[in-house]
């Protein structure tokens with residue numbers, strides 16, 4: 028265990044996605060010490076996986092890069108990647124938190140020359156691209172990774188790979204690194220642990236695992252991204268067919284008591300956004316959107332209206348009952364039009380399941396002492412100096428998550444000041 032760090036005016040932010048970054052920066056920029064921990068090797072969270080952001084349709088690098096620059100300049104923020112919270116003891120104003128830091132196997136001597144990354148032949152499934160391609164065992168997590176540091180997947184290394192690593196002349200590799208723990212003292216804690224895509228394999232009737240032609244909306248983001256597995260070309264995984272027809276299946280597992288009982292608020296907007304990706308590449312493709320309700324409140328209405336003018340897009344109010352895989356690689360979407368009662372069987376080259384956002388702690392396990400609602404969203408407990416922010420608190424878009432992360436930062440700062448005022 029290394030030395031204790033932090034002070035009773037420090038704030039711990041758990042999760043380095045857009046919400047955690049926002050909360051950390053807002054607190055640090057008014058003078059609080061912040062300890063920011065992220066379980067992945069780099070910051071940015073799910074936003075880094077998006078091709079473009081609605082409503083402005085800019086690449087996520089726009090928003091993230093500004094935050095990385097602010098973090099770089101701010102000495103009040105101490106960032107730990109590959110790190111999770113092991114235990115929390117104490118109370119508001121005086122928490123003692125034990126962090127667990129996984130080994131990166133790359134030291135601060137690494138010159139990021141990339142020599143070992145190209146010489147080591149081993150690869151493993153690339154999680155960032157949802158396993159649609161492979162990544163080297165010595166890797167930068169993705170194009171925009173911050174911090175820009177390599178990481179090694181020890182389990183994926185062969186004898187030959189290990190030998191190549193031993194050739195590093197800079198002392199940049201240490202395969203003897205082990206898990207470390209570190210204790211920090213903080214006044215309050217912001218949980219910004221975000222979301223995971225709902226597991227599409229659990230939705231039996233949509234047969235996600237039965238065909239390469241059935242993908243999720245997050246897979247579509249990676250297919251459309253220039254840094255993705257197909258360099259941004261939207262093609263059917265498996266046979267690389269350019270799709271002439273695409274169906275979007277809204278509320279895939281959402282608003283359904285057998286899966287996610289709530290609406291994730293962004294899936295309709297994500298589909299309208301992805302229609303734009305398709306139109307740019309395939310002006311003549313037929314698009315079918317199967318929905319229960321189209322929810323694009325407030326400022327997003329105009330975005331929806333513009334996409335609904337698309338003459339080659341058909342909107343069908345009806346829940347999809349089944350998706351059948353065909354021998355030629357296509358799939359047939361089966362639904363009933365709730366307005367005309369007509370039974371529909373629409374064959375398409377690609378079906379996109381608009382799966383919702385599930386709080387990550389609902390899948391990874393709720394840390395001891397945290398309060399959640401029935402779906403696993405973390406509930407703030409101001410009297411304890413514990414706050415939730417972003418999609419850990421509520422499924423939402425980036426604007427809403429940054430707003431409530433700023434609010435969480437303010438509440439956390441108040442806890443740090445209370446001690447000083449009372450004392």
Ligand SMILES: Cc1cc2nc3c(=O)[nH]c(=O)nc-3n(C[C@H](O)[C@H](O)[C@H](O)COP(=O)(O)OP(=O)(O)OC[C@H]3O[C@@H](n4cnc5c(N)ncnc54)[C@H](O)[C@@H]3O)c2cc1C
Nearest residue numbers: 042044045046066072073080081220221222417418424425
């Ligand atoms: C298909 C799709 C498209 C979307 N497109 C848009 C869009 O165009 N515009 C828009 O505004 N919104 C969009 N969204 C929503 C957007 O992705 C979220 O608003 C955003 O990711 C929320 O950020 P977050 O920081 O709360 O969570 P996340 O992005 O999930 O970040 C959470 C971070 O916490 C880390 N973490 C998790 N558990 C732990 C732990 N125990 N310890 C340490 N770290 C942990 C994670 O590794 C991650 O880095 C889209 C969502 C979907 C599903």
